[in-house]
Amino acid sequence: MPRPSNARKLRKLIAEREKSRGLLIAFEGPDGSGKTTQHKLLKRWLESQDHEVVSTRWASSALVKPMLKVRKKIRTLSVEEYSLLHAVDFRHRIETSILPALWSGKTVLADRYLFTALARDAARGLDLDWLLHAYSPLLWPDLVIYFSMTPEDSRRRIASARAPRFYEAGQDVTGIDDPLASYSRFIDRVVTEYDNLSVVFQFVTVDAGEAVYRQHTRVRELVEKAEKRPWMTFSEEAVQEWLIKSNTPDA
Amino acid sequence: MADQVKYPGRLITVDGSRGKDTAAAADAIVERMRGSGVECAISRWDASGLFGELAATARGDRNISMRTLALVYASDLAFRLRWEIRPVLEAGGVVVAAPYIETPIAFGAGCGLSEEWTRQLLRFAPPADVRGRADERKLDRPWKRRTDRGFPEYCAMMLDASAPRTLSKRARHEMMRMLDQARGRKIFTLSDKGVDAIAKAITDNRPGALRRSASRPRNARK
Numbered sequence: 406m407p408r409p410s411n412a413r414k415l416r417k418l419i420a421e422r423e424k425s426r427g428l429l430i431a432f433e434g435p436d437g438s439g440k441t442t443q444h445k446l447l448k449r450w451l452e453s454q455d456h457e458v459v460s461t462r463w464a465s466s467a468l469v470k471p472m473l474k475v476r477k478k479i480r481t482l483s484v485e486e487y488s489l490l491h492a493v494d495f496r497h498r499i500e501t502s503i504l505p506a507l508w509s510g511k512t513v514l515a516d517r518y519l520f521t522a523l524a525r526d527a528a529r530g531l532d533l534d535w536l537l538h539a540y541s542p543l544l545w546p547d548l549v550i551y552f553s554m555t556p557e558d559s560r561r562r563i564a565s566a567r568a569p570r571f572y573e574a575g576q577d578v579t580g581i582d583d584p585l586a587s588y589s590r591f592i593d594r595v596v597t598e599y600d601n602l603s604v605v606f607q608f609v610t611v612d613a614g615e616a617v618y619r620q621h622t623r624v625r626e627l628v629e630k631a632e633k634r635p636w637m638t639f640s641e642e643a644v645q646e647w648l649i650k651s652n653t654p655d656a
Numbered sequence: 657m658a659d660q661v662k663y664p665g666r667l668i669t670v671d672g673s674r675g676k677d678t679a680a681a682a683d684a685i686v687e688r689m690r691g692s693g694v695e696c697a698i699s700r701w702d703a704s705g706l707f708g709e710l711a712a713t714a715r716g717d718r719n720i721s722m723r724t725l726a727l728v729y730a731s732d733l734a735f736r737l738r739w740e741i742r743p744v745l746e747a748g749g750v751v752v753a754a755p756y757i758e759t760p761i762a763f764g765a766g767c768g769l770s771e772e773w774t775r776q777l778l779r780f781a782p783p784a785d786v787r788g789r790a791d792e793r794k795l796d797r798p799w800k801r802r803t804d805r806g807f808p809e810y811c812a813m814m815l816d817a818s819a820p821r822t823l824s825k826r827a828r829h830e831m832m833r834m835l836d837q838a839r840g841r842k843i844f845t846l847s848d849k850g851v852d853a854i855a856k857a858i859t860d861n862r863p864g865a866l867r868r869s870a871s872r873p874r875n876a877r878k
Contacts, residue, residue, distance in 0.1 A: 468720070472709050483738050485780055486704075489731035496724045538776050539727065649768070650721050 415645050419636050427457075427511040428631060429503065429544070431518035434552030435596055436573060437562030438613040439620065443552070444516045446621045447628065451512055459506040461498055463517035469494035480571050487572065488526040492539045495519065499544055504647045518546055520602050528594035529578050542642035548631040550624060551599065551608035556592045558614065563588060659782040665745035666858050667782060669756035670846065672790030673763075673831045674799060675701065675806010681790035681846035682754030688855045689750060697744045697751040701807050704735035711803040711814070720814050722767040729760045729807060730777050737781060745782070750858055754790075755807055757781055762834035763808050766827030767815065771834070786857050788844045789835050799828065 430447075432440040444460065451458050464473055473490050476482050482490070506513050519540055527533050537543070563569055564585055571577065574584040575591025603610060611623050636644050668685060672678040682698055689696040702708060706728050714720060736753065744751040757778045764774045799805075801813040808831065844850040844857075 468710065468713055471713060472706060483734060485734040486731050486738075489727055489734060493724055493727045493731065496727060497720070500721055500724070501719050535776070535779070538773070539730075541773070646721075646723070646768075 411649075412645070415648055416637065416641070418648065419641065419644050422508060423633065423636060425510050426633075426636070427507045427509070427513060428548070428628075428633065429507055429513045429515065429546045430628060430631070431515045431520070431546040431549045432552070433518060433520045433524075433549055433599070433608065434613060435554060435556070435559040435592055435599065436569070437559045437566070438552035438554045439617065440552050441516055442617060443550075443611075443620055443624055444514055446617075447624055448514055450621075450625060451514075451628075457511040459502065459511050459513050461502055461513060461515050463521055464491060464494050466494045466497040466501070468497050477570070477572055480577070482572070482577070484526070484529045484531060484578065487577070488522065488529070488531055488536065489539065491522050491526075495522065495540065499643065500647055500650065503544065504644065505651070515546065518549070519543065520549065520599070520606065520608075523602055524595050524598040527598045528575070528591060542646060543640065544643040545634050545639040547633050548627060549606065549608040550627060551603050551610045552613040552620075553599075553603075553610045554596075554613040556589070556596045559592050559596070560585070560589050658779045661782065663742075663745035663782065664748040666750045666785045667741065667745060668750065668752045668786045668788065668854060668858065669758070669784035670752060670754035670788045670790055671756055671758035671762070671835060672792070672846075673759075673808055673828055673835060674790070674792045675755075675809050676800075677790040677792055678754050678759070678806055681788060681851070682752045684846065684851045685752050685788070685854055688851050689858065692855055692859055694750055694855075694859060697740065697749060699736045699740035699751060699753045701755055702732055703740060704732045706732050706735075707803070707807075707810055711810070714814070718814050722764055722769055722811065722815060725811050725814065726760055726764050726769060726774055726777065733757070733778060733781060742782075753784075756784060758787070758789075758835060759807055759831075762831040763811055763827055765834055766830030767811070784841075786844065786854055787841055788846045788850065788854055790846045792832075798825070 432444050434440050448458050448460060464470060469490060473494065476486075476490070503513050503515070522540065523533060523536050526536050568584045569588040571584070574588040575594075576582075576584060576587045579587040579590050581587035581590065602608070609627055611620055611627075613620070615623075634640075670678055670682045670685065672681065679700065682700070686696045686698050710720075710728060733756075741751050741753055757775070760778070761771055761774045765771045799809045799812050801809065803810050803813060808828070812827065844854050846854075
């Protein structure tokens, strides 16, 4: 932890950066809800408006992705290991790509964020309080867009495209051999968790059943109206820790 | 989330500020236990191979924070609990975990992580029946910066790449201070005497079935 004099300096620095920092927008929702499509459309639109945009995807850090991939492939992860390895990936992306981009004024679009872990891992039976603890200190997004759909619709969309993968289908916890049957049961729990989280964390909901263009129009409106959640109120600890670790020249 | 199960087996934990000494102390306990007829399993750091893979992946870019490393430790510990520790405890055996939860808590605190955060993160691990502390034998020498010695040395090497070199020195002092804190439990210092005391603590309390007969059982022919 920083010394009191340093802490004061860091707080001042964070407050000064508030105005010029970028916006963090998270896309959340069950599989097949069209997050990635909307994420791409928004990115293209923001770039056409001369915004610098950085995209970040779930489980994509160069450090952790290979470790996760091989363990998922041989299906050796327990519920805790699965959750903790995703937490490692998330923390590493926060420190090496999300915060540096926001600090330099870029907009960050996150295709899935913290809430994916909370919904999936809570659906696997882990304690929500422990999960929030593992992911803390939290960097709160300025806007969370939740693409809402029923479990049946999610199942139908996934089934029409491909067979769900082992962990995606929750086969590690349901014990059902058929991926689609397992997915049907697992996605029920995931959507319930998402719905609870959307109330607690005040997501902005978009109906994933609407036409792609209508959804995109709604997303644009939301982004245009979006206000920053002040770092000093919501994410001070996470930003301070990153500043200390990264030896940012301004700090 | 916290493991409240009362296992029939016994868990001995060994923590210390230097990986090599921790491993040596664990080996000494296992040897002593086997000498007194008690079969004893051992669970070591990085059984999952995560740290090794991480070091290989991050060869060029070691932009890793202490919090990230603590999360990797938690994942490795979850692996060790599943494959090495809980099965032995459930079968009523004795297992030595070296290191266990006090090492990352103490090292994390030395690097600025809150003790409470790491303790809560690792709360899925069952409590130890007997706690041991391996003191450093070569205090005057700096840690060897290697990725295969133990958690503190590994972290010092990974973190020093992005932080001042004084970090590992400061962390080491803080770590020793924290490992001395008993938190209401007896801690055995793992000198020769301490190893004997641990073996006695276990053999005096363990269920009778744990004792492996040194000679052939009388009813063997039947």
